Amino acid sequence: MSALSLSPRALYEEVAEELRQRIFRRELEPGSWIDELKIAEAYGISRTPLREALKVLAAEGLVTMKVRRGAYVTEVSEQDLSDVYHLLSLLESDAAEVVAAQATPEQLESLRALHRELEAAAAPKKPDADRFFKLNEQFHMQLLTIANNRWRNQMVTDLRKVMKLNRHNSLLKTGRINEALVEHRAILAALLARNPSAAAQTMRDHFKNGLAAAA
Numbered sequence: 001m002s003a004l005s006l007s008p009r010a011l012y013e014e015v016a017e018e019l020r021q022r023i024f025r026r027e028l029e030p031g032s033w034i035d036e037l038k039i040a041e042a043y044g045i046s047r048t049p050l051r052e053a054l055k056v057l058a059a060e061g062l063v064t065m066k067v068r069r070g071a072y073v074t075e076v077s078e079q080d081l082s083d084v085y086h087l088l089s090l091l092e093s094d095a096a097e098v099v100a101a102q103a104t105p106e107q108l109e110s111l112r113a114l115h116r117e118l119e120a121a122a123a124p125k126k127p128d129a130d131r132f133f134k135l136n137e138q139f140h141m142q143l144l145t146i147a148n149n150r151w152r153n154q155m156v157t158d159l160r161k162v163m164k165l166n167r168h169n170s171l172l173k174t175g176r177i178n179e180a181l182v183e184h185r186a187i188l189a190a191l192l193a194r195n196p197s198a199a200a201q202t203m204r205d206h207f208k209n210g211l212a213a214a215a
Helices: 011-024 036-043 047-060 078-102 105-121 129-147 150-163 167-171 176-192 196-214
Strands: 063-066 070-073
Touching: 011 036, 011 047, 036 047, 047 063, 047 070, 047 150, 078 105, 078 129, 078 150, 078 176, 078 196, 105 129, 105 176, 129 150, 129 176, 176 196
Parallel strands: none
Antiparallel strands: 063 070
């Protein structure tokens, strides 16, 4: 690991973000022990901000603290994954219903624009799974932003961090990107038609199929 250039301000937050991204990139694998001494030395910091950073990640569910054994990257069980998808389905289908009923034309256009980028990322001749994954998340987060409930957004943000421990692999499964794209088309169509019940149902279907692919 190369040494990081970290700002003195909110040092533990910067360390938390660096570790968070390493977990998402699988540089720190689920179930692996986090060597605090090695990481602190590599980053050129004391163990105090590192431990504060680990507390942040533990609160997010990305790290599990074990008594007298230290910190480990969380392993997501099938039940964990099912629970996370269930809650996301409830929260995001509710948001989709709100957006279908209340979004401005400009807000709906922002979702349409993101969807066009999704279509391009899934182009048959040159699909870009990494870009599709990022745009997929941007679409969902933009929908939540439009629905405008900060408490729901906070819950979804934390749940999606846990989902990322497994989510990327599901999109790499054969055919899943195309399936997800078709589901997004249905969601967008329901939103543009201003059909709240259809928007909620298509979002629930999207998460149901996503869980099946991730399991």
